[in-house]
Amino acid sequence: MAATAGSSLTIASICFKPNQAFNRFSSSNTVSVSFNSRSFPSLKVKAPRFHVACQAKPETVEKVCSIVRKQLALADDAAVTGESKFAALGADSLDTVEIVMGLEEEFGISVEEESAQSIATVQDAADLIEKLISA
Known part of the structure; x- marks a missing residue:
């Protein structure tokens, strides 16, 4: 340095x-x-x-983006990136729970309630998924 x-x-x-x-x-x-x-x-x-x-793999982020689009009924061409906040995409607390459930199903993981509450962006979700898969 x-x-x-x-x-x-x-x-x-x-x-x-x-x-x-x-x-x-x-x-x-x-x-x-x-x-x-x-x-x-x-x-x-x-x-x-x-x-x-440490950030998740790009393919994990893209899968999460796809799930978020589906759960929030967004158009396929809607701008959803790692930096996208669920609230800014129109998600309320129930939508966020449904997104987490969709992620659990897609990736075969189980997200603790405490961890789920810390997810605010697509990148947060992807990073958590990578962490749970590697554990």
């Missing part, structure tokens, strides 16, 4: 492989690192958090 005299931060590479030790500290595939001026006095960037997230 190198900091320049300006306000930029360059990171050459980050290699992260989840393992058993990591799983003891976090149940998700997300790592957050905080930087402050005490840790790096020469770094004057106002970026309080550095966020790394």
Whole structure:
């Protein structure tokens, strides 16, 4: 990691492989690192958090998009991406439950109620599916 005299931060590479030790500290595939001026006095960037997230395979995201379109009766050409929020697509809480049930059926998984409540976007759902399938 190198900091320049300006306000930029360059990171050459980050290699992260989840393992058993990591799983003891976090149940998700997300790592957050905080930087402050005490840790790096020469770094004057106002970026309080550095966020790394492991994302699902593109084919999983596309399957989830398809299920969401079907459950919400959206047109086949409706813009649904990983960043799409269920609420923005017109889903209410009952629709979200039906989407989760459709995902469980399609992928042969069981989603706990607590996990289901944390799903707000297509990407959230796809990431959870990948996590459940790999477990």
